[in-house]
Amino acid sequence: MSEITLVEAINQALTYEMAHDPGVIVLGEDVGANGGVFRATLGLQEKFGEDRVLDTPLSEVLIGAMSIGMSVMKLRPVAEIQFSGFLYSNLDHIINHASRMRNRTQGRLSCPMVIRSPSGGGIHAPEHHSESPEAMFAHIPGIRVVIPSSPLRAYRLLLAAIRDPDPVIFLEPTRLYRLFKQEVPDNGKAELLDVCLTIREGRDITLVSWGAMMNEVQIAAETLSEEGIEAEIIDVATIKPLDMETILNSVAKTGRCVIVHEAPRSAGFGAEIAANLAEHALLSLFAPVCRVTGYDAVMPLARLEKSYIPSVEKIINAVKKTIAFA
Amino acid sequence: MSIIANFQIPYTQFLDHTGDVVQPLPEFALDCENLTPLYRAMVENRTFDAKAIALQRTGRMGTYASSLGQEAIGVGIGSIMREDDILVPSYREYGAQFWRGVRMKEILLYWSGDERSNNFENQKTDLPICVTIGAHPAHAVGVAYALKLRGKNQVAVCTLGDGATSKGDFYEAINAAGVWNLPLVFVVSNNQFAISIRYEQQTAAKTIAQKAIAAGFAGEQIDGNDVIAVRHSVDQALQKARRGGGPTLIEAITYRMSDHTTADDASRYRSKEELSEQWAYEPISRLRNYLIKKEAWTKDEEDTLIKNSAAIVQEEVDEYLNTPPREPSSMFDHLYENLPAAYAEQQAELMEKGSAHV
Numbered sequence: 001m002s003e004i005t006l007v008e009a010i011n012q013a014l015t016y017e018m019a020h021d022p023g024v025i026v027l028g029e030d031v032g033a034n035g036g037v038f039r040a041t042l043g044l045q046e047k048f049g050e051d052r053v054l055d056t057p058l059s060e061v062l063i064g065a066m067s068i069g070m071s072v073m074k075l076r077p078v079a080e081i082q083f084s085g086f087l088y089s090n091l092d093h094i095i096n097h098a099s100r101m102r103n104r105t106q107g108r109l110s111c112p113m114v115i116r117s118p119s120g121g122g123i124h125a126p127e128h129h130s131e132s133p134e135a136m137f138a139h140i141p142g143i144r145v146v147i148p149s150s151p152l153r154a155y156r157l158l159l160a161a162i163r164d165p166d167p168v169i170f171l172e173p174t175r176l177y178r179l180f181k182q183e184v185p186d187n188g189k190a191e192l193l194d195v196c197l198t199i200r201e202g203r204d205i206t207l208v209s210w211g212a213m214m215n216e217v218q219i220a221a222e223t224l225s226e227e228g229i230e231a232e233i234i235d236v237a238t239i240k241p242l243d244m245e246t247i248l249n250s251v252a253k254t255g256r257c258v259i260v261h262e263a264p265r266s267a268g269f270g271a272e273i274a275a276n277l278a279e280h281a282l283l284s285l286f287a288p289v290c291r292v293t294g295y296d297a298v299m300p301l302a303r304l305e306k307s308y309i310p311s312v313e314k315i316i317n318a319v320k321k322t323i324a325f326a
Numbered sequence: 327m328s329i330i331a332n333f334q335i336p337y338t339q340f341l342d343h344t345g346d347v348v349q350p351l352p353e354f355a356l357d358c359e360n361l362t363p364l365y366r367a368m369v370e371n372r373t374f375d376a377k378a379i380a381l382q383r384t385g386r387m388g389t390y391a392s393s394l395g396q397e398a399i400g401v402g403i404g405s406i407m408r409e410d411d412i413l414v415p416s417y418r419e420y421g422a423q424f425w426r427g428v429r430m431k432e433i434l435l436y437w438s439g440d441e442r443s444n445n446f447e448n449q450k451t452d453l454p455i456c457v458t459i460g461a462h463p464a465h466a467v468g469v470a471y472a473l474k475l476r477g478k479n480q481v482a483v484c485t486l487g488d489g490a491t492s493k494g495d496f497y498e499a500i501n502a503a504g505v506w507n508l509p510l511v512f513v514v515s516n517n518q519f520a521i522s523i524r525y526e527q528q529t530a531a532k533t534i535a536q537k538a539i540a541a542g543f544a545g546e547q548i549d550g551n552d553v554i555a556v557r558h559s560v561d562q563a564l565q566k567a568r569r570g571g572g573p574t575l576i577e578a579i580t581y582r583m584s585d586h587t588t589a590d591d592a593s594r595y596r597s598k599e600e601l602s603e604q605w606a607y608e609p610i611s612r613l614r615n616y617l618i619k620k621e622a623w624t625k626d627e628e629d630t631l632i633k634n635s636a637a638i639v640q641e642e643v644d645e646y647l648n649t650p651p652r653e654p655s656s657m658f659d660h661l662y663e664n665l666p667a668a669y670a671e672q673q674a675e676l677m678e679k680g681s682a683h684v
């Protein structure tokens with residue numbers, strides 16, 4: 001079996017699910033003949049036709065809002081918003097409708113829909129193309145927020161998201177789209193949602209992250225290992241709802257935690273994890289919980305984006321400081 | 327049944343694609359002296375464009391959105407706006423921006439990913455390029471409202487693409503512009519594409535111009551590759567707005583000769599044949615043909631123009647390439663007028679690291 005990239009894994013998952021569930025509809029800007037600007041929907045229109053792979057007029061509000069209507073009608077829309085910087089106009093529909101339809105109708109109607117959107121920086125994209133909005137969505141009751149960090153997890157998490165009975169915001173890290181390849185069996189096997197994934201075991205410190213930053217976190221862990229520091233790595237994967245149990249169990253073992261995310265620091269999702277640790281893990285902590293994050297500045301344009309995104313070195317320094325504390 | 331309303335959408339063209347005059351020219355165009363500056367500006371714009379693409383292809387600039395084939399629209403608009411009017415642009419109307427004082431260097435800096443680009447050296451009032459499609463027509467409504475309130479007969483001009491007209495924001499903007507009879511000119515560059523999406527996939531309406539009718543004001547279509555038509559129609563719309571006649575929507579028919587941006591590969595969704603056919607309609611050669619026929623343009627002048635344009639562009643490119651990178655800590659410099667104390671530590675951290683990117 002050949003290895004594939006993360007964006008190819010997305011394509012593989014979409015192809016699999018469209019072939020097995022006639023209710024799955026892919027819609028968005030340029031998703032048809034063009035195969036999406038990142039080629040995530042490449043070949044889908046050829047295989048499944050224009051009725052199921054829908055090039056929409058240029059309107060993100062339309063894409064999000066009509067997905068609500070489609071999902072209420074028991075279709076399974078998988079909408080693509082070309083970049084997550086263009087997701088913001090959708091907030092009204094996501095907050096007021098997609099996330100509440102089940103509750104408003106007390107279970108009579110619901111919105112099993114997925115909004116996929118590339119997110120994060122580091123690919124020298126133009127203005128508004130490098131956003132990390134996960135915390136904003138994590139604040140909305142009634143939805144799921146899922147972020148893959150490898151081809152295999154992208155395939156399995158996307159399948160799970162499409163099959164999930166509630167709305168899912170699925171943020172795809174552009175930096176990882178073509179960064180590395182992995183074997184991804186096309187067997188339709190989904191990952192569990194709502195659980196964090198421990199992807200490296202270690203006794204000294206727990207590193208918690210998600211999405212593109214998992215790359216830097218893993219490199220940091222390997223480097224630290226050479227120096228005798230063994231880090232446990234947790235890929236949160238489903239940001240909302242948060243599986244705090246896995247993180248707490250790990251911290252109970254290591255006594256230390258560094259949380260890494262690219263998004264701005266203030267009210268970033270790291271704050272939610274840190275607050276939970278303060279509430280439930282205080283007595284197992286040897287050192288203060290540390291966050292390594294983007295700055296509370298507007299994500300800079302391409303020339304400075306490298307200064308914004310947390311580096312491997314910054315993570316290593318944070319780990320060493322935390323270990324030095326006690 | 328009776329008919330309670332009837333609408334028509336006029337179409338204006340003065341020079342056909344071969345440079346033949348198809349209807350009596352407007353006053354300004356009777357004197358070729360008034361046309362050569364437009365010609366020069368279009369050639370400069372195209373020279374700039376080719377250079378920008380070359381910079382991107384050689385790794386010296388980021389993604390770039392080309393204006394190839396659409397030069398007449400920007401140049402026509404720029405040439406007739408008053409200095410104190412306000413331009414609220416999308417991204418392909420560099421010709422208008424250059425005419426109004428934005429430097430080529432600044433556009434290059436913008437696409438290289440440097441915020442300093444938008445702090446125009448010679449143009450202090452226009453809005454920056456808007457990359458979030460269709461967000462800015464409503465900004466233009468606010469601008470025009472302010473202009474109306476101040477009563478100095480200034481007008482806002484908003485440029486946008488055909489794709490942008492699918493957004494709710496656009497309809498909200500034209501609706502409000504109509505309600506308040508604002509001094510606002512919308513110019514839609516209908517280049518037939520929004521990335522891979524063709525006009526017919528964007529709207530079932532025969533014209534975009536007619537959308538203005540629904541909003542209660544005049545909409546018209548022009549040949550956007552005829553710079554005389556662009557300048558004339560925008561002129562009429564500006565005059566109307568200054569007289570208190572309210573908004574106008576001009577749909578300028580053109581064709582995107584380039585890929586959507588340098589990150590796009592248009593061969594995935596349009597044929598070579600389609601593209602090569604369109605070369606017959608582009609804006610520059612038709613005006614040159616006309617000027618030559620009128621004996622207002624010589625081979626010498628053409629050679630000089632090409633040489634001078636290349637020199638002008640090269641000077642801007644050199645300045646762009648010699649622009650030192652920003653200090654990382656500068657990402658906090660313009661976050662607020664005064665940086666709140668809460669962020670001082672983060673800024674200091676970046677300062678300490680300098681350009682080390684750690």
Ligand SMILES: Cc1ncc(C[n+]2csc(CCOP(=O)(O)OP(=O)(O)O)c2C)c(N)n1
Nearest residue numbers: 082086457458459487488489490519520521
């Ligand atoms: C709100 C928003 N959605 C999507 C995009 C991605 N995108 C960039 S340009 C473009 C097409 C724009 O088409 P049009 O308005 O016709 O202008 P053109 O590029 O053809 O000049 C799209 C979809 C964006 N920049 N902003």
